[in-house]
Amino acid sequence: MVGRGEVLERMTTIAGPQGSLEALWQTGGVNAPVHGVPVLLCPPHPSLGGSMDSPVLADLVWMLGRRRHPTLRFNYAGVSASLGSRADPAIELLPLVDDAAAAVLHLLQTTGERRCWVVGLSIGALVAARLGAVDDAVEKVALISPPVDVGVIDAGALDRSGVLWRCYVGGDDVYAPVDRVRAAVPRVVVIEHANHTFSRGLQALCVAVADELAPAEEL
Numbered sequence: 724m725v726g727r728g729e730v731l732e733r734m735t736t737i738a739g740p741q742g743s744l745e746a747l748w749q750t751g752g753v754n755a756p757v758h759g760v761p762v763l764l765c766p767p768h769p770s771l772g773g774s775m776d777s778p779v780l781a782d783l784v785w786m787l788g789r790r791r792h793p794t795l796r797f798n799y800a801g802v803s804a805s806l807g808s809r810a811d812p813a814i815e816l817l818p819l820v821d822d823a824a825a826a827v828l829h830l831l832q833t834t835g836e837r838r839c840w841v842v843g844l845s846i847g848a849l850v851a852a853r854l855g856a857v858d859d860a861v862e863k864v865a866l867i868s869p870p871v872d873v874g875v876i877d878a879g880a881l882d883r884s885g886v887l888w889r890c891y892v893g894g895d896d897v898y899a900p901v902d903r904v905r906a907a908v909p910r911v912v913v914i915e916h917a918n919h920t921f922s923r924g925l926q927a928l929c930v931a932v933a934d935e936l937a938p939a940e941e942l
Contacts, residue, residue, distance in 0.1 A: 730788030741807025765847030893917030
């Protein structure tokens with residue numbers, strides 16, 4: 724039995740461009756109607772040791788779920804049980820963006836909402852930035868540890884789209900160093916002493932992101 728205020732994710736599948744994508748979904752509170760803005764979480768890529776099982780995404784799901792926001796996290800095509808061929812983000816990011824766009828559509832259809840927020844971690848931050856610039860359903864974007872040496876974030880395109888966005892990076896991140904991220908994008912929040920995977924600084928990151936996206940409400 725899941726009690727009030729607890730967060731329960733369930734396995735689901737998304738109709739992706741190359742076939743079914745595996746995903747984890749939670750409703751934003753099993754004892755309350757869905758009423759928070761739904762949030763899509765774009766994972767890191769296996770080339771940087773990532774998947775939807777990232778502890779960063781898991782902690783964000785818990786925190787956003789406690790604030791009554793439905794969440795959906797997924798694996799890109801060719802990762803774990805997701806069907807299709809695995810893309811190399813260093814060569815072409817578009818297949819990952821297409822997977823995320825399919826996940827947005829699934830999230831909106833599931834919740835009946837017309838808008839959503841998107842969080843991207845590592846390679847997922849590049850995906851989230853690209854998606855936020857072109858998808859009218861995306862209202863807010865949080866970019867965590869974007870590896871700016873792998874791909875470009877078009878801050879101008881995000882601004883022109885009207886999306887509210889912010890970037891978060893660990894002070895000790897060697898894959899997304901603070902100086903290079905700041906040179907590439909504005910609006911950078913530094914989580915001191917945190918590395919790329921946030922084995923340090925995870926709680927501070929999750930609080931910062933959740934407070935920006937969804938200020939705490941009384942349960």
